[in-house]
Amino acid sequence: MARWEPNTRERLIRAAVELFAEQGYEATTVNEIAERAGGLTKTTFFRHFTDKREVLFAGQEIHSRIMAEAIAEAPESATTLEMVGLALDGLASSFTEDRREIGRRLRAVIANSAELQERSAFKRAALSESMAQALRTRGVSELVADLAAELGVRAFYGAFDRWTSAADPRTLDAYTREVFGELKTALSVLG
Amino acid sequence: MARWEPNTRERLIRAAVELFAEQGYEATTVNEIAERAGGLTKTTFFRHFTDKREVLFAGQEIHSRIMAEAIAEAPESATTLEMVGLALDGLASSFTEDRREIGRRLRAVIANSAELQERSAFKRAALSESMAQALRTRGVSELVADLAAELGVRAFYGAFDRWTSAADPRTLDAYTREVFGELKTALSVLG
DNA sequence: TACGGTGACGTTACCAAGTCACATCACTTC
DNA sequence: GAAGTGATGTGACTTGGTAACGTCACCGTA
Structure with a gap:
């Protein structure tokens, strides 16, 4: 058993696109994105993307x-x-x-x-x-x-x-x- | 005596340009800008500009x-x-x-x-x-x-x-x- | 098999941008 | 002179973003 699910980065992107589409960009929180990507946290998000914006342009x-x-x-x-x-x-x-x-x-x-x-x-x-x-x-x-x-x-x-x-x-x-x-x-x- | 100095907006812009030139953009705080513009506060700054950035492009x-x-x-x-x-x-x-x-x-x-x-x-x-x-x-x-x-x-x-x-x-x-x-x-x- | 990295994540605490509701008070107007 | 108006202040809050430090599976090596 791996300790974490693989493809964290891709999961974050998917989660972000989903949430942005559902609620709009400004209404969704980085915490929400990380949470939906599989119980992750804000910190992990910012380890993969410099910005909240960058998740869409990476x-x-x-x-x-x-x-x-x-x-x-x-x-x-x-x-x-x-x-x-x-x-x-x-x-x-x-x-x-x-x-x-x-x-x-x-x-x-x-x-x-x-x-x-x-x-x-x-x-x-x-x-x-x-x-x-x-x-x-x-x-x-x-x-x-x-x-x-x-x-x-x-x-x-x-x-x-x-x-x-x-x-x-x-x-x-x-x-x-x-x-x-x-x-x-x-x-x-x-x- | 007027209650406040006039030209608040212009004073904010001047203060911002000065501070940005001295310390760089990221290193200067909106509070600092407002303070240097004549003892103003953050709130007043954001009443004049939607953004910290916008003060340079207004x-x-x-x-x-x-x-x-x-x-x-x-x-x-x-x-x-x-x-x-x-x-x-x-x-x-x-x-x-x-x-x-x-x-x-x-x-x-x-x-x-x-x-x-x-x-x-x-x-x-x-x-x-x-x-x-x-x-x-x-x-x-x-x-x-x-x-x-x-x-x-x-x-x-x-x-x-x-x-x-x-x-x-x-x-x-x-x-x-x-x-x-x-x-x-x-x-x-x-x- | 034991053991010391290493990498990917979490926890906690912090700062600064930006928002909001509410208060203040000189100045204007009727 | 009383009631408004407009530009400001206060304080509390949310969220983006950073940083220090801790945790633990996995991997290589002896």
């Missing part, structure tokens, strides 16, 4: 890494926008179908809390920044890299929105290409 | 309004990017020289606190959104409006950065035009 640094690696491995001949496209492909293909429903619920919870929207905006900015950094490493000039990264992140979030709103079986991958395409035409309209 | 909704109005009043013939340029002109000209040093200090304080960077990212997103909304009202399509607004906000923040870093007497206005111009050429490089 492990998102991996997105930065995926995008950055895709860009680093892009062929020499690739244009800036092509590199962004490859980054989107890499990121989107890491989202399996089962994460769709989770994403849906997550979005609803975040939409009801200013505090969570703040964290979300911050994570988004971080993603954009690390993508821009990867592009700069590939020789793209600062401002162009910033703009291209912004475009990529925008495409990803837009696609994620559509993916979690829709019911059809298209993969996230398809949506990122769709939105990225629309953004590129919007870009040409603008310029 | 009154920023006015930026949204300035930009929105400039866009609403732009001539019928103006292109999307020209409307953004007018919004930038309007916003930049509302910053007098004395706000430069304040901005400098503010930037330093924010750069040292993740919590403040989060709030900053959120405010930036809000500014972008209200600018995009104003553009949509003028008939610009959704994605184009979003991109153009992002470009505008990026120009403003970039210009503000340079303005508060530099020592020369150029006005913020000059910097926004400079950065906006650079962004437009970056845009054409990208497309």
